[in-house]
Amino acid sequence: xxxxxxxFLLVGSxxxxxxxxxxxxxxxxxxxxxxxxxxSAVPNGPNSTYGSPADIAYPRNATNLPPFCALLVNVTxxxxxxxxxGLFLPTDWNERFLAVGxxxxxxxxxxxxxxxxxQYGFAVIxxxxxxxxxxxxxxWALNAPEKKIDWGYRAMHGSIILAKQIITAYYSRPIxxxxxxxxxxxxxxxxxxxxxxxxxxxxxxxxxxAWWTTHLQTWTVKLGSYNLPVNSSYHIPTSLFPIxxxxxxxxxxxxxxxxxxxxxxxxxxxxxYEALLCNSANTTNCLTAPQLDTLYNIYHDYVDVNQTFVFPxxxxxxEAQWPILLGGSVxxxxxxxxxxxxxxxxxxxMWQDFDYSIVQLADQIDPGDSNADDFNLTAFQAHGxxxxxxxxLSDALIAPGxxxxxxxxxxxxxxxxxIELDSWYRFxxxxxxQHCAGSVxxxxxxxxxxNQAGGLGSGxxxxxGFEDARHDILLALMAWVEEGVAVDQIIATxxxxxxxxxxxxxxxxxxxxxxxxxxxxxxxxxxxSFSCA
Numbered sequence: 001x002x003x004x005x006x007x008f009l010l011v012g013s014x015x016x017x018x019x020x021x022x023x024x025x026x027x028x029x030x031x032x033x034x035x036x037x038x039x040s041a042v043p044n045g046p047n048s049t050y051g052s053p054a055d056i057a058y059p060r061n062a063t064n065l066p067p068f069c070a071l072l073v074n075v076t077x078x079x080x081x082x083x084x085x086g087l088f089l090p091t092d093w094n095e096r097f098l099a100v101g102x103x104x105x106x107x108x109x110x111x112x113x114x115x116x117x118x119q120y121g122f123a124v125i126x127x128x129x130x131x132x133x134x135x136x137x138x139x140w141a142l143n144a145p146e147k148k149i150d151w152g153y154r155a156m157h158g159s160i161i162l163a164k165q166i167i168t169a170y171y172s173r174p175i176x177x178x179x180x181x182x183x184x185x186x187x188x189x190x191x192x193x194x195x196x197x198x199x200x201x202x203x204x205x206x207x208x209x210a211w212w213t214t215h216l217q218t219w220t221v222k223l224g225s226y227n228l229p230v231n232s233s234y235h236i237p238t239s240l241f242p243i244x245x246x247x248x249x250x251x252x253x254x255x256x257x258x259x260x261x262x263x264x265x266x267x268x269x270x271x272x273y274e275a276l277l278c279n280s281a282n283t284t285n286c287l288t289a290p291q292l293d294t295l296y297n298i299y300h301d302y303v304d305v306n307q308t309f310v311f312p313x314x315x316x317x318x319e320a321q322w323p324i325l326l327g328g329s330v331x332x333x334x335x336x337x338x339x340x341x342x343x344x345x346x347x348x349x350m351w352q353d354f355d356y357s358i359v360q361l362a363d364q365i366d367p368g369d370s371n372a373d374d375f376n377l378t379a380f381q382a383h384g385x386x387x388x389x390x391x392x393l394s395d396a397l398i399a400p401g402x403x404x405x406x407x408x409x410x411x412x413x414x415x416x417x418x419i420e421l422d423s424w425y426r427f428x429x430x431x432x433x434q435h436c437a438g439s440v441x442x443x444x445x446x447x448x449x450x451n452q453a454g455g456l457g458s459g460x461x462x463x464x465g466f467e468d469a470r471h472d473i474l475l476a477l478m479a480w481v482e483e484g485v486a487v488d489q490i491i492a493t494x495x496x497x498x499x500x501x502x503x504x505x506x507x508x509x510x511x512x513x514x515x516x517x518x519x520x521x522x523x524x525x526x527x528x529s530f531s532c533a
Contacts, residue, residue, distance in 0.1 A: 020172035023069035023089070031169045032073075036162060039072040039084065050088075050115070055108030057134050062115025064459030067091040071166065072109070075158055081146035083130040083155035087123065087163050088114050089170055094121030096478075097167060097178040099160055099201075101186020101450060102127070103436075104135025104334060105151065105342075113181075116453040116461035120474070122179070123167045127159040135185075138337035143345050145367070152368030153192045160193070160200050177481060181474060183207030183436035183450035184398065187389070191406075192372035194387070198379035203386045203481040205473060207450045208398050208436050211372040211406055212311070214362035216398060217338035219302050219311035221354050224331025226297045234290035238327045243285050244295065245319035247276050249441070252316050258519045261441030262432045262508075265516055266316040266393060271299070298326070301401070304356040312401025317432070320440045321396030342367050375406070375413040377425070386480045387425040388473060388487060390449065390510070392433025394440050403427065407513060426487055427513040433492075444492035444508045448472040456500055463493055464500045488512065491527045 021027040025038040032038065044050060050070055051061030069089040076082045086109035098120075100113040110126040117124035130150030131140040141148050160178075168174055180190045180201045187209025193200050210216055227235055236244075252269035253259050263269065273295060278286035287295060302310040314322075325332045331351050340349050343362050380387070391403035407427040414421065432443020437455045439445040446452055446463065448471075453460045462472050469475040471491045479485040489509040496502035506525035509517050511532035522529035 019091075019170060021170045023071075028071070028166060028169075031165060033162070035076040037074050039074050040070070041072075042070045044068050044070060051111045052109065054132065055111070055128070056132060057103070057106035057108040058110045058112055060112045060454065060458055062111045062118070062458060065115055065118055068118055069170075073159075073162065073166070075162060077130065077150055077154055077158060078146040080144070081130055081150050083127055083150050083158065085109065085125050085127040085155075085159035085163065086111060086114060087125045087166060088118045089123050089167065090118055090121055092121060093123060093171055095171075095173070095176040096122050097164060097175045098122035098124040099156070099163075099178075099180045099182075100124060100126050101156075101180070101182020101184075101189045102129055102135075103184050103186060103451065105133065105138045105141075105185070105338075106135040107131035107133045107140065107151075112454045112458060113451060115458065116448070117181075119461035123163075123171075123175075125159055125163045127155045129155045136333045136337075138333065138341045141341045141367075142347070148342060148368030148370075150368075152370035153189070153196060156189045156193055157197055157200065160197075177202045177478070179203045179205075179474070179477065179481075181205040181207075181450040183209075183452075185210050186450050187211065188213070188370070188372050192370070194377065194380040194385060195372055195374040198377075198383050198385065201385060202383075203477040204388070205450060205477055206387065206389045208391045208395055208400075209372065209389065209403065209406065210398055212402055213338075213368075213370040214366055215311045215359065216402065217335050217342075218354075218359045218362055219399075220325060220335030221331045221339065221351055221358075222302050222310070222335075223298070223314075223325055224328065224335060225351065225354060226294050227326045228330070230329050232290075233288065234294045236287065236291050236294055236326075238323050240285075240287065240291075241319050241322050241327075244276065244287070245317075245440075248316045248319060251275070256516075256519070258524060260524050262443045263317040263393070264431045265429075269316055271316055298322075304359065308356070310356075310359055312399040312405065314396055314399055315393050315401075317440065318394045318396040318434075320394065321434050324397060326396075375409040377410055378414065378417070378419060381414070381419060381424050384481075385424065386477060388428070388477050388480075389426070390428040390430055390473070392430045392435065392439070392445065394432050394443070395435045397435040400429065403429075404513070422512075423486070428490060428510045429513055429516070430492060430510050431508075431517070438498075439494065442494050442505055444494040444506055446493045446495065446498075447490050447510070448474055456495065456498060460500065464495075465504070466491070466493060489532050 023043040048065040071087040098117040187206040190204045190206040256264035276287045391400045432439045433445040469479040494505045496505045507527045515532040517530040518533045
């Protein structure tokens, strides 16, 4: 039965007959509320390419698309703000709805991520969150409280509600199931939506969620400041990051019983910092004592006044991505511009003035109501919703411990109330995976998660060669929601040079927290050689 269901989901349901509406702007006039307008309605044939050069955050087009109608809809959200969303309506619709998320503080319709959803047969949307900018540009938020609310949650939810109305009218039939897939800010958007609007989705994929905005962005400033100024005695230049990484893997790779370039659980490694200390025989590829202090700070939680925990640390094995947050002459703009433009509305604020009071103020205001920190997910669970969360352990943009924190706090909130998590919420740590996609040392990272298909090519969807619920997290979620088949593991794939045509390099199961993939013997690149324990 499940094989037939998978084929239906991938190919789409055929034979619906004539669509209720034509793909033209005027056809939708009677179903739109007064605050919404159709910007464009474009019919597309087979093997189409679609995108918009105006979306500076998402410049790549989606390709290899089946026939569909592309809508662009603008919605006025307040007297000083509006948001736009793109909607793909496939000719062969699988009677399901998919929303995809954004990244950072980006504004723009994420057509590249919409493309794979369309190839499954979904009617799929992406919102621009109410502005147009790249992911690291937050200048649009200056003295713009309504735009901040759109980014925080309103644009996503508003797009979902109106898109569903359009879809139902277009096909003249109801949506059977609704799904969400997002990573980073996209992960936060998914969690925030089910906290506020638990009936929006039947299943949610939340990758590396940036759920704790007020602490993540301020930690970004704090983390960067550990390694500044660049002329200080404790500054670690980027040229030494590979040296640190090599020592980390020398000490930690084998802690899982297998030396294969993958650290399965970084926290089991008792790292000896002084192995990197300069001496008379090595004065260059090494760290001084002050630099070791900086390294210690990077690998330890941000704890401030009165031993108050603020945010978790970067993990051992994340060093390849350190240049993004630790390699500049000032802390990354994701932190500094958040304080300047999102929190204080003061462009003169300097990162050197950062202290714990900034964190406290951010918590007090939570501009845009963007924190997804309501751990009581009872309503989503009661609705029958299913949640799959994942995080790469080599992520150096959002510390993986923040996902552990979220999961454990949901557990602490619900289990005492008699609601266990395993039947509806599972969290997966991905050894070696970086932020949302990609990996170190060829660790398997691809499982059709949010934002991942674009890493293999603009026309890719699902897991090429393995288009099933064992390898594809979206199909796994659908199997859980629609067939009750729980997700006990997901097999991650690494293609040679991240190129599908070159074949598979290695595969490995990723396991529901707190279990991990244990080597049982055999070919280390074969997922059958591992079990979750």
